[in-house]
Amino acid sequence: MRRAIWVALALSALVLAPDSSVAQGLPFHTETALTTAFEQRGLRLISSYRPRDSVSAVVTPLVILPFAPHQRVATRVVVPLVYKRVTTSRVGGGTPYSEAGVGDVSVAAKWAFFVRDRFAGTTRFALVGGVSLPTGRTSARFEDGSGAPRPLQLGTGAVSGGATLVGTMIRGQWGVSADVGHRRHATADDFQFGASTRYNLALGLRLPAHVETIRTKTWQLYLEWNGSIAARSRTGGNEIGDSGGHVAFLSPGLQFVPLPQLLLEASLQIPVLQNLNGSQLDHGLRPTIGARFLFF
Amino acid sequence: MWKLNLARLTGVGAVAAMFAVATPAAVAQESRSETGPAAKAEELAEANVLLRVDGMSCPFCAYGLEKRLREIPAIDELVIRVSDGLVQIRLVSGAELTDEELNEAVKRAGFSLREIQRLES
Structure with a gap:
């Protein structure tokens, strides 16, 4: 019965996709077509600092609970703990404020529909889908009582979801993963975030080249390209000029595996392309640290 | 303490033993732990x-x-x-x-x- 619930959850979630920041791949922000072992459970804790311009800051620790109800299916529940802070009156015309709490909880599933293993390597393709629920608060207000803009709220206020196609190829110590996904948001309170398409590419190098046993301590170096193209958001049936655009980050990262069931990681997302519509806050450097645990 | 930890971790002794058989690094490993890895080396055989x-x-x-x-x-x-x-x-x-x-x-x-x-x- 319990397994049936997980399978039903996985299948229902396949229709839609999660945010790239909760990618459960060995890379940081790019998905992977690899799945965890059958019935294997895990935990990923990741904290990402996401400043935009010098006037706002966002810290997003994420709790991710992956589980595999089948050897080719992996599910995950993501509970984001969000802290947002606005430090000047430039944003939204109000006074400074800060908000902290649970953001939008999402459920997702990954199905590896193509698997071709080989000696010390593999080629796999997977479909990832998920839904994000409006669990995060949207009632934040500036000190003068005016409502904060929707992008500054803890949650989006609306259901969203989409699908992502991902491919992973590993040959010896080298690995490459790539994904492309589309995400759409429902309308809530007469506001709709613009649909977005994200695309990611990750190149990984495992050190040492020869891994004697699974208890050999290993390092993994990554270089990722993380891109996102978003349409303008809409309110009152009209597009918001100062929204949407094309953003891309170059993201070097380092992972350390001291034990076969433990992975420590850190990465830095460097904004290299910010073709934003209208007048918007620029993205700053985004450092990320995290740890992953595997258990049954 | 190092020897004790090796002995308690499931499979680690066996891993160290493989080093001892196959690589020079294992020789160093074995020299740090005289009993566990050596015993495991025989078992692996x-x-x-x-x-x-x-x-x-x-x-x-x-x-x-x-x-x-x-x-x-x-x-x-x-x-x-x-x-x-x-x-x-x-x-x-x-x-x-x-x-x-x-x-x-x-x-x-x-x-x-x-x-x-x-x-x-």
């Missing part, structure tokens, strides 16, 4: 089954395979050699382990079993 597994690429990915295999009562000890795509298994004395059991364990771990070799111990 008694491996009954050798699996060739495709798809293994990193320790973090292969952890599920070890957990799956250790759930099989007939398996006494095992060592996964990631880059070699090999799993060395020593069976419990008198126990039998079918190819189907091994294939199912590898499959559920998300990998592909290419070959099973039964070794004379």
